[in-house]
Amino acid sequence: RQGWASMRASAPIFGVFLITIFMNVWAFPYMNLLPVFARDVFGRGPEAMGWLGAASGSGAIVGLAAVQLSRSKLSNEWLFVAGSLLACTGIVAFAFSGTFGVALLMLFCSGLGQAGFSIMQSSIILVESSDEMRSRAMSTLVVAIGVGPFGRLQSGALAETWGAQGAAGVMALLAGLGTVTTAVLVRGFLSKR
Secondary structure, X not given: OHHHHHXXXXXXXXXXXXXXXXXXXXXXXXXXXXXXHHHHHOOOOHHHHHHHHHHHHHHHHHHHHHHHXXXXXXXXXXXXXXXXXXXXXXXXXXXXXXXXXXXXXXHHHHHHHHHHHHHHHHHHHHHHOOOOOHHHHHHHHHHHHHOHHHHHHHHHHHHHHHHHHHHHHHHHHHHHHHHHHHHHHOOOOOOOO
């Protein structure tokens, strides 16, 4: 109970909690649909699935350096939001790219954003929580990450109805909207530059 109250009282921690839920429920489930994209959208085989999976990982590796270079210019919260939005934008663009080469590039860009999201997610909680509340604050992050399977179920159901492109694109768009809404409405979340 104290952990929840502490999380709610801290704008940075509460913002991370909400955005983490949005990303895990709506953005990251696109990964479940990569085999469908490889086969049905791009008309390719298992090798294409490997390339699609590696593209975002490659972007994340490059994103590590980009985050490090940006830390002196932007606060952790701004990097977190920017990374989340770049990841969502990359996924939406990937979903509707239509060509395999552009899809790889968009997943690479999404990976750049995922680096900012992933690095700052824990960093913000560790920096913003007091020593006695740190483990409880981190446990709220585990809860936020733990909702991911609901997004995976949702992605399958939506892909059945709208196809893989519609499901991945709409879900990532919702994650981006949730991120922007949180950044704007959680008072004090982006107060540091």
